Amino acid sequence: MDIKPEYDVLIIGGGYAGMEASLTIADAGFEVLLVEKEPSIGGHLIQISKVFPTTDCAGCITTPKMAAVPKHPKIKLLTYTEVKNVEKIGKKFRVKLVKKPRYVIEEECIGCGRCEEVCPVLVPKEFEYGLIGRKAAYIPFEMASPKKALIDLDNCIMCGRCERACPKDAINFLDEPKEIDVTVGAIVVATGYNLFSPELKKEYGYTGNLTRIHDNENPNIIHAFQFERLLAPSCPYHTVCLRPGDGKIPERIAFVLCTGSRDKSLGNPICSRVCCMYSIKQALLYTSAIPYGEATIYYMDIRAFGKGFEEFYNMVKELGVRFVKGKVAKIETNENGNPVVVAENFETGEIEREEYDMVILSVGLLPNGSKEIAKILGVETDPYGWIAQPDVNGNPAKTSVEGIFVAGTATGPMDLPDSIALADAAVSQCIAYLKEVKD
Amino acid sequence: MAEEKKNSVKELTVKKLRERGVKPRPEVVEMSKEQRKIIKQIKDCLKEGAKTIPEIASATGLRPGVVTWYVMTLVKYGELSPGEEVDGYYKYSLAKKEG
Structure with a gap:
């Protein structure tokens, strides 16, 4: 591995915010080390079908950056690598990384499959x-x-x-973890978010977990990121939008908003800020894919706060998506394998039971290991475990440690434009810091 | 083919790893056997002709959700092919081998 002993900036996390920060800092002439714990960069955005409210293709936004990062002469990319220790020495940081074994020699592998x-x-x-x-x-x-x-x-x-x-003799079962020591001038944390695990909301009947659906007893109750994949052009099935329970084209679907957010009983009282809009977008994509399909959205409030959000919500409503203001008490599965939603309709005061082909749980967002990374870096977190922003109004990307900045959803739930804006704030504050330290 | 032959004379690193006492987890070996059994059941049932997922489930006794998972995976790996849609369900058949 051609790793230099010193870089100007370490970026932790290769999702959209991390890639954006890496490319912009590198374009300004600084040497960047980008570390991603997963085997590929791209983050959550590469899994998403389209973004709201523009319905632009998410892959078309993400893939140019995914291609540009490894080719950039000022960026060293280390995937499948974790930060194990960080020590501040003077104005610099001594960092210990561990590259996990792939059991494949990266330089030899040609990705032939x-x-x-x-x-x-x-x-x-x-x-x-x-x-x-x-x-x-x-x-x-x-x-x-x-x-x-x-x-x-x-x-x-x-x-x-x-x-x-393997035609390249690239498999090596004797591969082992490799420790890497580097010194960096500044750090940008872009560790992103995790999803709320919907099985914790027992009354909603999700019996799998985030990755194992094949042993799920209620496979037609899925979470919204699974539905996002079912709607994507690169969907896991041979065509978009078949239900996992039996491959049927679903004719009636329902979304249950605020699953695992705004819920003190589950330890996540904050709003996830994106669930309303991604569900509205998914309802639109579903009714576009299946024109005879009926979509219902169960909600407490619709939070359409961003630019163009309200117009998007009204357009989807006018296209025939049904919005029910109410609280879902439970979701059962009947003898046909169809989910039945039991909800209190706030407008009528009635308890209603409705059968659907599929129910989508619009899950909230949680910190992605930011407590652990915060401990390693010595930065503070907020009461919910996100990286704290001590000067959110003046210097939003600053953390509690000088020289460590934060980008994107490592600070809390936000949509793509806000995530990019915070990544770019981290870039400018980081560059200003590096110049100040150098002078 | 030539590449596979080239590798067969080389000492495999997986063999060396086994010699160091590293063994596969027993539950993974069991899971792999179970998977092969399920895939055989699905493929055998499709020898009679194209079927929907509920039809495969009914013929094999497997849960429809489990059948969906295997069928969609096998389609992705090119071992099954989707066909016509009938009443909201696609039919699946064994993929024709090229060459």
Whole structure:
């Protein structure tokens, strides 16, 4: 690995905000080390079908950056790598990283997929939230960057077929974790968000977890990020929008907003800020894909606060999507495998029971390991575990430690434009800091 | 083919790993056997002709959700092909092997 001993900036997280920050800082002439814990960069955005309210293709926004990052002469990208320790020495940071073993020699792998073809073991595919399987030897997804295979040794039966099939002799089962020590001048935290696990809301009947749907007893109750995949042009099935319970084209679907957000009983009292709008967008995409389909959205309030959001909401309402102001008490599954929503309609005061082909739980957002990374970095978090912004109005990207900045949803739930704006704020504050320290 | 032959004379690193005492997890070996059994059941049932997922579930006794997971995975890996849609369900058949 051609790792230099020193970089100007370490970016932690290769989602959209991390890629944006890396490219902009590198374009300004600084040496950037981008570290991503997953085997590919791209974050959540590459899994999304379209963004709201413009319905622009999310892949078309993300893939140019995913392609540009590894090619940039001022960026060193380390995927499948985690930050283990950070020590501030004077104005600089000494960082210990651990690159996890891929069991594939990255420099040799040509991403041909032969190892995946011959591997006999199926594992729920993370990129598809478990809707289909991948192999134990696999490329994370079609547009992965870098497009390199890895072996999931935990789920490998060690048959050696992948190693025999590899045309480049790139498989190495003797690979081990590698420790890397670097010194950096500044750090940008862009660790993003995680999803609320809907099985914690027991009354909603989601019996799988975020990745294992094939052993889910109520497979027609799914979460919104699974539905996002079902709606995407690169969907896991051969066509968009079939239900996981039996492959049927769903004719009646319902969305349940605020699943795992604004809910003190589940420890997440804050609004996730994106669930209303992504559900409205998904309802539009669903009715576009299945013109005879009926979509209902159960909501407490519609929070259409951003530019163009209210107009988008009104347009979708006029197109025939039904909005029910109410609280869903529970979701049952009947003998046909169809979910039945039991809800109090706030406008009529009645308890209503309605049967659907599929129910989508619009899950909230949670911090993505920011408590752990905050501990390593020594920065403060807010009461909910997001990276704290001590001067949110004056210097929004500053953290409690000088020289460490924060970008995107590491600070809390937000939509894409806000995430990019905060990434760019982190870039400008980080560059200003580097120049100040240098002078 | 030539590449596979080239590799077969080389000592495999997986063999060396096994020699170091690293073994696959027993539950993974069991899971893999179960998967092969389910895939065989699905493929055998499709030898009679194209079927929808509920029809495969009914013929094999597997849960429709489990059948969906395997069928969609096998379609992705090119082992099954989707066909016509009848009353909201697609039919699936064994993929024709190229060459």
